[in-house]
Amino acid sequence: LEKERGQVNFNVEELTNIYDGGAEETKLRRKVADVIQNDPEVRCKDIGMMTREERYIDGVRRCVYLYKVLLPREGWTPVSKEVKDYFKYRNIGKERSFGVHAGVFIPCLLSFGSDEQIAKWLPLAMQFQIIGTYAQTEMGHGTFLRGLQTTATYDKKNKEFVINCPEISAMKWWPGDLGKSANHALLMAQLVIDGKKYGMHPFMVQIRDLTTHMPLPGITVGDIGNKVGFETTDNGFLHLNQVRIPRENLLCKNAEVKPNGTYLTKASDKMVYGSMVRLRAIILESEAVSALGKACTIAVRYSLVRCQGELEPGKPEVSVMEYMTQQKKLLPYVAMTYVTHFACLKLSNQYNAFTREMDNNDISGLPELHALSAGMKAVVSEQCSDGIEILRKSCGGHGYSNASGIPIIWSSAVACCTYEGENTVMLLQCARYLVKCINQVQTTRMVGSVAYLNNMTQSTCHVDSVSGFKQLDVLVACFQYRAREVLKTAALKLSHLTKHGMASYNAWNQSSVELVNVVKAHITQFIVTTFASGITELECTKPVKNVLQQLCALYALSCINASTGDFLKVGYLSPRQCDLAHEAELELLSCIRPNAVGLVDAFDFSDDLLQSCLGAYDGNVYERLFAWAKKSPLNKTEVTEYLHAGRDILEGRKSKL
């Protein structure tokens, strides 16, 4: 890798600073990372060999240590910048329990609680004296919130709510930190007063005793079992059988029930939607994009170290990176990491701008923001998790071992396609907004992420050279044209079907396969456009700007080449132009390849974060693999116990099988 690093033609540290958002940010991040890595109690250790139980227990231990020992020692608090950065993509990662407590329970308390309620529970939560979960999903319902079955019936006489799960499928199911850790739940239930239903409301419910940690009466709670990943989290089930809580435990920023049973709505819950956008941007960055960046780092470094096969017959073996098919597997995902990272940043910034507008009582930007975040959530989480799996396979046999680190990275990134809004459902939400836009574009001027729809002129691409297809303005135009045209086509089909008498819900369903594709086109357009215009504004050295331009073009071209059908069908590109775009992508791969190691080094993931024998900074793959393997649980004894018994049977001796 040393030799590879020698040929990188840009300043890696400069790019790291840009990625971090400034040199100061890099400095602070490294300071935090160093503290973590130098503390043996909190540094990761061989998670790839642990059982589910060990992972959970270790996660609890690490988290408690972090908050109760390390923070005070360093003079940090849960809200100081150093700590908020932990929760971001660049640091200690997910090998820690209580993620829902810190990342969902507390923020929701702040969103739903009255000032009084916040004053009562927040300090306890911050000190981990209460540990909370966010319990919304039930066994039978996740996506369709109105279908949730748990009820909170107001008992006027006792001034209490009675929380009840009427059947097995009404049990809360999946909430993180619920199974074994939490003693409180911020629980969503159907409010019922005098037999009348008022919809879903948030309640604070204590579920375990604060001293013995035993479940309270009427409560059945436990872990839901092993799963693809997230071993440190005890996603749980919770059954409530006529459990009584005080009236004051309805979190009442938005709605309140008076002692006499009168129901009062207060603020609108639009705010809540706004904060969901923020959560989404953070989750995307920390769970999906950074996971992709880690997988890229591992696969690129390993591909440079791994020598296998002769390229030129009779010559020495080459690193597998020399194969074009390998470059095609890796480099577009390096590019994707960069472009989606900045697209997520843009989403966060858009949210911040929105909160400023909201202070002036202007919430007109919400629908667009909401649609954009839903679409981004689905497209980015899918692109990233698919990419991680391709990167894993690109490591050949060793990619299949936990030693590579990628299986664990993938297993939590892929969950992001499902939680916080199932991806297809998110795509269709975004689609609804886009269809509305395209139907209004003749009369209303579109702004923000849909502004490109204003330009409705028909045209075709005029580029006729390979180099032309590396121009960012050309690529942006391709994506905008294509996104607009597939949207127009889908909207046309919809209105055609309804005009011919189909009910609109049915027409929607009949068009939903196309609509999913529309949103993918819209979002890749957003990602490419955002990055391209970001580069223009960026102040940096020429070599760094160059490499960022190449990355943007590579991402765009790899998207075009993966769906040439769309571009041909809308008549924007000709078959010959598609060939040029393909050649442009191949040329870019060769251009970027010498910088590959620099591009992943610039992400600056420490070895501690990567947890990979294949992807460590020094490229010392084989020694690490051997050292790691020796720690396999099966190697605890030279002869596994069962094998003796097995051999007894094999040899016909008696055994108690």
Added chain:
Amino acid sequence: LEKERGQVNFNVEELTNIYDGGAEETKLRRKVADVIQNDPEVRCKDIGMMTREERYIDGVRRCVYLYKVLLPREGWTPVSKEVKDYFKYRNIGKERSFGVHAGVFIPCLLSFGSDEQIAKWLPLAMQFQIIGTYAQTEMGHGTFLRGLQTTATYDKKNKEFVINCPEISAMKWWPGDLGKSANHALLMAQLVIDGKKYGMHPFMVQIRDLTTHMPLPGITVGDIGNKVGFETTDNGFLHLNQVRIPRENLLCKNAEVKPNGTYLTKASDKMVYGSMVRLRAIILESEAVSALGKACTIAVRYSLVRCQGELEPGKPEVSVMEYMTQQKKLLPYVAMTYVTHFACLKLSNQYNAFTREMDNNDISGLPELHALSAGMKAVVSEQCSDGIEILRKSCGGHGYSNASGIPIIWSSAVACCTYEGENTVMLLQCARYLVKCINQVQTTRMVGSVAYLNNMTQSTCHVDSVSGFKQLDVLVACFQYRAREVLKTAALKLSHLTKHGMASYNAWNQSSVELVNVVKAHITQFIVTTFASGITELECTKPVKNVLQQLCALYALSCINASTGDFLKVGYLSPRQCDLAHEAELELLSCIRPNAVGLVDAFDFSDDLLQSCLGAYDGNVYERLFAWAKKSPLNKTEVTEYLHAGRDILEGRKSKL
């Protein structure tokens, strides 16, 4: 599900018989399955909750019991049809160790050993008195066999081979059953006589003591650690430090070393290539296609049971199967299972025909057979593993739980993309053959799977209706035309580059991204053509024929619609025709949907094989989920031990953290 089953419009049992290859086969398979399922010792139990160690130990236990207790009891032998069927896709599956011993070590002994050697080791192996691994891959080399570093140096004086791993990366790494189980290795090493290298040869090496099971002197052996799946298998490492074995342990069907060090080649090793084809067909069917079938069964049944959301506002909730996006996720994979199942069968049959020709000393069919099997291996394993993951996600949150069964199914199916020839490498092998064919087609008549290349006329598709795109002959023509044209284009680029002075190895590399695509086009063409012509010949009732035709068309259309770019670029389809093909796919989804449950029931996977709370035959999803969750390792105690300690810190009490 009862109601769903009522509306299936074909005879499910008839389809099962066709899938099995006849009613007799179905009967026998069920008999075997019943024996297994009714024996509590060998039936699967909650593998989703087990640790790696438990899975391995349970796998050894089950396997030993199977061979030593169950087989004799039933009067079966390892070679009786009942038992050979175990190893096939429909039965006990992989929850059993010693897969490499039975599936690779023994067949390789038969391929490489002389009659004497077979007589010596085969009976011991069949009785599990020796347990063998196939040790080829090293830490540093898998794909590139000539790069393997382990040497077997002949010592004339002692008439022995000295086996040695010169460095850490020369250690054997990955062989199944090696780490803890095996006491013998069929080991590939570089033969060296008098300082001269003779290439890779197979040796029989004892690695552990037959009584104590301790490693023999000079041998370091162990498990390589946790991995994505295959928990029951102890893939291992093996380091040999100057280990001596008798001269007679070179397996000498193909080559022999005389006592004085003379090297003699005997038979050609073409035979070995032939048997690799057979192994590939079996692996594809049992590891990839049947895994896809299981995932389809689970996802289809669950989607019918899962009610979520209103389709028509205000009406009762519907099963998620009613959403077109859901049908699009599921039904093309049901179709894929059927068509690839029969394509694998065709590959097996082609192998059988080849062995008959080989008996007449005709091995001319080998290159085609080899290329076809390499291409099939790569394309089918990728399609299936990608499909399984889409099916898993289609189950929403519960798909992420091991309770769904799909994570474990995926984790072993996806390995198939890597072992037995890494997929990209396989694709490029197939591509080499195809390029040779297209360059000779003007002078030589092509036969077998490449016969379609003989027709080189330019044309376009003339269909102009949705129903036209459901015609199998139309679809076959699309695939053949496209496959041929993309091949021609790639071959043209290759010859263009070499004509302009590029070295041929370099031109190959520069074209490899296209060549990968060429092989995918060729193989989907093969799959569609095989199934379409199979249906024509099939004798069955009209409804079954109907449904098979629909499945074939659905698979074909979903492939076309996923790569319209190709079809447009070669000029065979127009944009309008692509739209028609898209509508045809949507219509087929609606057509097939009422039969969905029948189509997966026809695979006839028992609940025991599926190991899924979501996919059991009775559709009793929620009770099963709850019963399963209670068995989580974290639920062994109500309050997890660590939490007490954690709470001590939380509450500021002393603790020894």
